[in-house]
Amino acid sequence: MAEKLLRVHRLRRIYVWELPVRIYHWINVLVLLVLVVTGFYIGNPLALMSGKEASEVYTMGWFRFLHFAAAYIFFFNFVFRIYWGFVGNKYANWKQFIPTSKAFWKELKTVLKIDILQMKGDKEEREHLSIGHNALAGLTYFGTFLAFLLQCLTGFGLYASMASWWFPKLFTWVPFLLGGDILTRQIHHWTMWFFILFAVIHVYLVFYHDYVEGRGEISSMGGGWKFIEEDFFKKNKSHTPNPES
Amino acid sequence: MSKHKLSEEKWFEQPTYYDEIRFKGYTRRDFMKFASMMAAFIGLESSAIGQVAKAMETKPRLPVIWLHFQECTCCSESFIRSSHPIVADILLDKISLDYSETLMAASGTQAEAALKNTLEKYKGQYILCIEGSVPTGADGVYCMIGGKTSMQILEEVSENAAAVIAWGSCASNGCVQSAKPNPTSATPIHKLVKGKPVIKVPGCPPIGEVMAGVIVHYLTFGTIPELDRLGRPKAFYSKRVHDTCYRRPFYDAGLFVESFDDENAKKGYCLYKVGCKGPTTYNACGVMKWNAGTSYPIQSGHPCIGCSEENYWDNGRLYQRASSFAGFGIESDADTLGKYALGATGVALAGHAILTNINKRKDINTLTAEGEAGDVDVIE
Numbered sequence: 261m262a263e264k265l266l267r268v269h270r271l272r273r274i275y276v277w278e279l280p281v282r283i284y285h286w287i288n289v290l291v292l293l294v295l296v297v298t299g300f301y302i303g304n305p306l307a308l309m310s311g312k313e314a315s316e317v318y319t320m321g322w323f324r325f326l327h328f329a330a331a332y333i334f335f336f337n338f339v340f341r342i343y344w345g346f347v348g349n350k351y352a353n354w355k356q357f358i359p360t361s362k363a364f365w366k367e368l369k370t371v372l373k374i375d376i377l378q379m380k381g382d383k384e385e386r387e388h389l390s391i392g393h394n395a396l397a398g399l400t401y402f403g404t405f406l407a408f409l410l411q412c413l414t415g416f417g418l419y420a421s422m423a424s425w426w427f428p429k430l431f432t433w434v435p436f437l438l439g440g441d442i443l444t445r446q447i448h449h450w451t452m453w454f455f456i457l458f459a460v461i462h463v464y465l466v467f468y469h470d471y472v473e474g475r476g477e478i479s480s481m482g483g484g485w486k487f488i489e490e491d492f493f494k495k496n497k498s499h500t501p502n503p504e505s
Numbered sequence: 506m507s508k509h510k511l512s513e514e515k516w517f518e519q520p521t522y523y524d525e526i527r528f529k530g531y532t533r534r535d536f537m538k539f540a541s542m543m544a545a546f547i548g549l550e551s552s553a554i555g556q557v558a559k560a561m562e563t564k565p566r567l568p569v570i571w572l573h574f575q576e577c578t579c580c581s582e583s584f585i586r587s588s589h590p591i592v593a594d595i596l597l598d599k600i601s602l603d604y605s606e607t608l609m610a611a612s613g614t615q616a617e618a619a620l621k622n623t624l625e626k627y628k629g630q631y632i633l634c635i636e637g638s639v640p641t642g643a644d645g646v647y648c649m650i651g652g653k654t655s656m657q658i659l660e661e662v663s664e665n666a667a668a669v670i671a672w673g674s675c676a677s678n679g680c681v682q683s684a685k686p687n688p689t690s691a692t693p694i695h696k697l698v699k700g701k702p703v704i705k706v707p708g709c710p711p712i713g714e715v716m717a718g719v720i721v722h723y724l725t726f727g728t729i730p731e732l733d734r735l736g737r738p739k740a741f742y743s744k745r746v747h748d749t750c751y752r753r754p755f756y757d758a759g760l761f762v763e764s765f766d767d768e769n770a771k772k773g774y775c776l777y778k779v780g781c782k783g784p785t786t787y788n789a790c791g792v793m794k795w796n797a798g799t800s801y802p803i804q805s806g807h808p809c810i811g812c813s814e815e816n817y818w819d820n821g822r823l824y825q826r827a828s829s830f831a832g833f834g835i836e837s838d839a840d841t842l843g844k845y846a847l848g849a850t851g852v853a854l855a856g857h858a859i860l861t862n863i864n865k866r867k868d869i870n871t872l873t874a875e876g877e878a879g880d881v882d883v884i885e
C-alpha cells in the first residue's frame with residue numbers, strides 16, 4: 261500500500277487522572293476480580309476434590325477469607341474515592357458524576373447519539389469533547405458507585421452475624437430492613453452481575469474511545485495523561501470540563 | 506412419693522406452678538431438673554436456676570389465652586412434644602390455658618364464656634399467645650370463630666393483654682398463607698397489634714423447648730425476654746443454623762453433597778449445594794434439636810429450608826440455593842439470566858465495533874485527504 265499522508269495535529273498533554281485516582285482504579289479492578297471469583301465460588305462451589313478428608317482441606321474457608329479480606333479493601337478504597345471527589349482535581353470531582361448543570365444533560369444526549377448509537381449528529385455534536393470522562397460515563401460511574409454501596413451494605417450486613425469486630429456489626433440493620441438474610445444474600449448475588457456487565461462494557465468503551473479518538477484513553481489510567489488536539493482550545497469548541505477555567 | 510397437699514381455698518384462688526407440679530405427682534427432684542433445664546435453655550447462668558425455681562414456687566400461674574387463627578396447629582404439636590413432660594403437663598395443660606380452641610375441654614358457649622371470664626378476671630395480666638396469621642382480605646371472612654372474624658377477636662383479646670406471643674412463622678411473618686399471591690391477605694400479628702410487646706417465635710413449627718423457654722422467662726422475671734430487631738428472643742435466634750451445625754467442617758473444607766443419593770451424602774458432607782438455607786437462617790435447631798434432642802433436619806440428611814425466616818416460601822426454592830426468576834421459567838436463576846445478558850452484551854458490542862470500524866475508515870480517509878492537501882495544525 262502506498263504511504264498515506266495523514267493530517268498532523270498538534271496535541272496538548274493534560275494531566276487528567278491523578279495518582280490517587282489511578283491507584284484507586286487498579287486496586288478496585290483487582291479487588292473486584294477477587295470478589296467476583298470468590299463470590300461465584302461461595303454462591304455455587306465446584307465439586308473439586310471430593311476424595312479428601314475434611315481435616316485436610318479448607319477450600320471454602322479460604323475462598324471466604326479472600327472474599328472478606330478483599331471486601332474490606334474494596335470498602336475502604338471506595339470510601340477513599342468518595343473523599344477524593346471533594347479534594348481531587350476537577351476531573352475527579354463529584355460534579356463529574358452527578359448531573360448538576362444543563363451542560364451535563366446536553367452532553368449526555370450528545371454522547372448517546374454520537375458514540376453509542378453512532379448517529380451522524382450536527383457538526384458541533386460531532387466535535388464534542390470531554391477531557392475527563394464524558395457525561396454518560398460519569399453518570400454510569402455514579403450508578404456503579406450506588407451498586408458499590410448496595411454491595412457493601414448487603415455484604416457487611418451478611419457479614420455482621422459472623423463477625424466479632426464492631427465495624428461489620430454496624431450493618432446488622434440491613435438484613436432486618438430487607439426482611440432476612442435469604443433475600444439479602446440474593447440481592448448481593450444479583451448485584452454481582454451488574455459489575456460483570458459493567459466491566460465488559462466499560463473495558464470495551466475505553467478501547468473504543470482510544471480507537472476512534474486517539475487521545476490515549478487506555479494509557480490514561482496508567483500515566484494519567486490524555487492528549488488533546490490544540491485547535492480544540494484555540495477554536496474554543498465545546499468541551500467539559502474546561503481545563504483552562 | 507408423698508402427694509402434695511393443697512388447701513382447698515388456695516387451689517381455687519391461684520395455685521402456683523409448683524403446687525400444680527406436685528399435685529400432678531412429680532417429685533421435687535423432677536421439678537428441680539425441669540427448672541435447671543429451663544434456665545439453661547433461656548441462656549441463664551447456673552446461679553439463676555434458683556430464681557427460676559423460686560418463681561415457679563411462689564408466683565401464681567400465668568393466665569394464658571391461646572388463640573388459633575389461620576394455621577395448622579404444628580406449634581401446639583411441637584409444644585406438647587417438648588422434651589420435659591412438665592412442659593406439656595403444666596405449662597400447656599388445660600389448667601394453664603384459660604382458653605385454647607384446640608386443647609381446652611370446653612366448647613361452644615362454655616368456651617366463649619371461659620374466654621370472657623379470663624378477659625375480665627385477669628385484665629392487663631394475661632399473656633396472649635397466637636398461633637396463625639390473620640387474614641385481613643374480604644373483611645376477614647376467611648377465618649371466623651364463634652361468628653367473629655379473627656381480626657375482631659384479636660382486637661378484643663389483645664386490648665388488655667400484658668404481652669403478646671406470636672407462635673410460629675404464621676403469626677411472626679405470615680408463613681405459607683402469605684406466600685404470593687397471598688389470596689387471603691394473611692397478616693402477621695405484629696402488624697396488627699400496636700402498643701404492646703409482641704414476641705415473635707418463628708419456625709414452622711418453633712422448637713418446643715424454645716416455646717417453653719419464652720414462657721418460663723416471662724414467668725421468672727415478669728418481663729419479656731430480650732428481643733432482636735425483628736422481635737425474636739435473642740437467646741434462641743441470634744445464631745444461624747449454619748453457625749452451630751455439626752456439618753460445618755465439611756462446608757469449610759468445600760466438601761458437599763451433590764445429590765441426595767450420592768457417596769458424599771453417605772459420608773455426611775455439607776448439604777449446602779442441595780439447597781441448605783442454614784447460612785441464612787436464624788434458629789436454635791443445631792443446639793436444641795428436635796423431639797427431646799433426638800435429631801434435627803440436617804442431622805437426618807435434609808437441608809434446612811429456612812422455615813423460621815420471613816418469606817422463605819417466596820425467597821427461594823427448597824432444594825436449590827438460588828431462587829428462580831418469575832417469568833423466566835422455573836429452572837432459571839440469576840446466573841442463567843446473567844449469562845444471557847452477557848451474551849446479549851457481547852453481540853451488541855460486536856455490532857458496535859463493526860460500525861465503529863466503518864466510521865473509523867471514513868475518518869482516516871478524511872485525515873488522508875486533509876494531509877495530502879498539506880493541512881496541519883499551526884500554533885502561533
Ligand code: HEM
Nearest residue numbers: 289292352392393394397401459462463466477478480481
Ligand atoms: C473490572 C474492571 C474495571 C472496573 C470495575 C473499572 C472501573 C472504573 C471506574 C469506576 C472508573 C471511574 C474512575 C473515576 O473514579 O474517575 C473508571 C475509569 C476508567 N477506567 Fe476503568 N475499570 C475497569 C477496568 C479497566 C480497564 C481494564 C481499563 C483500561 C485498560 C480501564 C480504564 C479506565 C479509564 C481510562 C478510565 C477513565 C475514563 C473515563 O472515566 O472516562 N478500566 N474505571
Ligand code: HEM
Nearest residue numbers: 295296299300302303331411412415416418419449452784
Ligand atoms: C463488590 C463486589 C462483591 C461481589 C461481586 C460479591 C459477590 C458475592 C457472591 C456472588 C456471593 C455468594 C452469594 C450467594 O449466592 O450465596 C457473596 C457472598 C458473600 N459476600 Fe460478597 N461480594 C462483593 C462484595 C462484598 C462485600 C463488600 C462484603 C462485605 C463484607 C461481602 C460479604 C459477603 C458475605 C458475608 C457473603 C456470604 C458468605 C457466606 O455466607 O459464607 N461481599 N458475595
Ligand code: SF4
Nearest residue numbers: 747750775776781783
Ligand atoms: S449443612 Fe447447611 S447449615 Fe450445615 S454447614 Fe452445610 S450449609 Fe451450613
Ligand code: SF4
Nearest residue numbers: 788790809810811812
Ligand atoms: S433446620 Fe431450618 S428448616 Fe429445619 S426446622 Fe430448623 S430452621 Fe426450620
